[in-house]
Amino acid sequence: MKKGTLLLLMFALALQGQAQGLKDVFKKDFLMGVSLNPRNVRNAAEQDLIRKEFNSVTCENAMKPGPLHPSPGVWKWEEADRIANFCRENGIKMRGHCLVWHNQFADWMFYDESGNPVDKETFYVRLKDHIQTVMNRYKDVIYAWDVVNEAMSDGGDNPYRNSKLYQLCGDEFIAKAFQFAREADPNAILFYNDYNECDRRKSRNIYNMVLKMRANGVPIDGIGMQGHYNIYKPTVEELDAALALYAPLVEHIHVTELDVRVNQEMGGQLRFSTDGAALSDSIQALHTQQYERLFKTFQKYGDKIDCVTFWNLHDGCSWLGERNHPLLFDKNLQPKPAYYRLVGK
Ligand code: G3I
Secondary structure, three states: OOHHHHHHHHHHHHHHHHHOOHHHHOOOOOEEEEEEOOOHHHOHHHHHHHHHHOOEEEEOOOOOHHHHOOEOOEOOOHHHHHHHHHHHHOOOEEEEEEEEEOOOOOHHHHEOOOOOEOOHHHHHHHHHHHHHHHHHHHOOOEEEEEEEEOOEOOOOOOOEOOOHHHHHHOOHHHHHHHHHHHHHOOOOEEEEEEOOOOOHHHHHHHHHHHHHHHHOOOOOOEEEEOOEEEOOOOOHHHHHHHHHHHOOOOOEEEEEEEEEEOOOOOOOOOOOOOOOOOOOHHHHHHHHHHHHHHHHHHHHOOOOEEEEEEOOOOHHHOOOOHHHOOOOEOOOOOEOHHHHHHHOO
16 A cells, blocks of 8 residues: 555544544444533534534423423423524434423422412323423424433332322322323333432332333333432442343333532432532542443443433533533533543543
């Protein structure tokens, strides 16, 4: 081969290698996703990073019932549309998040005009209208929905969270939400989504609920493992045990909100420490090793896991705060050692 041709080939390979992002490296395993806020899709550098690294997008907050549907007949589509249109323009699929959640919910659905609690049937009429209006608006770009989020408790005798939803409906709201969602979009993959999903007690409760619902014909297609982890936990054994429990039960598993904070807290609870820790070499090494362990285990279950989504694009916009250093890109969009370990550089 002539020297010139060899150089040209090397340049082309280097260029191709340079263009390789997370979505290319893991394309045989699963989609690589990221949750976005409206500022991410207004920023040119962040848009470039999204396009290079990811092939699935979730709205961090814009599609939640409270922000989207703040009062009867009032819809705030702007932020959700901005993100959805970015995805449409760039050929990126979306995960919808979320249709029913005790937090950031459209709480007006529980009350009549005089502020008195409504009965279950009235609530279901309102919930059905919400679910089907939202799903119909985005069914061209959304392939999967977190239909119900965080309905299981973090402790105590009751496996269910004692939310307003549960107090009014028992666990029937879960079945109804999935039924309304299936009617709205027969093609969407419908998920139950929760955090601390590797905890022994909670994983068994999630498993038992999904098993019971599916046995009763409730169309739960998948389990969303939020993946709000830290540099120490879950261990490989704990993650593997949860995946081994869920994998035979459902057709799809998504890791839906992955981040690895440098302190010892876990989960999606809204009370958490933003203190983090200084990113010393040893902490950075633990961060890299945990991400490597997690992805090796995700790949082991690649036949069931078909999407891994990071929660937020970079440390500067993480819900955990930048001092928790939870993501693969720092606040200046620079890849960390964990990124290079995952892409094999
Ligand atoms: O939009 C309002 C703004 O108008 C107001 O000025 C400001 C100050 O009060 O609040 C803004 O709303 C905030 C919203 O994020 C948008 O920034 C809420 O207060 C704040 O509570 C909300 O936090 C979100 C949290 O869910 C609670 O809904 C986080 O950004 C979001 O990352 C987090 O995501 C959840 C997942 O949806 C479910 N799993 C757990 C995960 C972490 O809690």
